Amino acid sequence: MRLKPDMTSRVKQFAQDTEISKPALRTLAFVSKHDGVLKSELAKRIGSSVYQDVRELVDAGFVKAKRAGRSSTLHLTEKFHRYFEKAGVDITQSVPVSAAEPVQVQEEQTTL
Numbered sequence: 001m002r003l004k005p006d007m008t009s010r011v012k013q014f015a016q017d018t019e020i021s022k023p024a025l026r027t028l029a030f031v032s033k034h035d036g037v038l039k040s041e042l043a044k045r046i047g048s049s050v051y052q053d054v055r056e057l058v059d060a061g062f063v064k065a066k067r068a069g070r071s072s073t074l075h076l077t078e079k080f081h082r083y084f085e086k087a088g089v090d091i092t093q094s095v096p097v098s099a100a101e102p103v104q105v106q107e108e109q110t111t112l
Helices: 005-013 024-034 037-048 050-060 078-086
Strands: 063-068 071-075
Touching: 024 037, 024 050, 024 071, 024 078, 037 071, 050 063
Parallel strands: none
Antiparallel strands: 063 071
């Protein structure tokens, strides 16, 4: 899209400065719903592709990773909050139920 130079300042607020891949957006949605999740837990729930997604998100500045033993905890950054608040998007709605909320199976106890 081409803009006249005098219109750039008006349109700049609507332009997105970072593109996020669809798998990374899914991972970001999970992290936003479970802030402070371990990267190893994320890999168990979503799959091993999250390691590449997390690297993309850290490079984009949406997530910061802090070492926690052999894994890392993932936390949202201020850039995440500014970016998605400005866009008016709730990305947690894009998280599949199976990945977002673990299903707890209760076993019935039988007495013999």
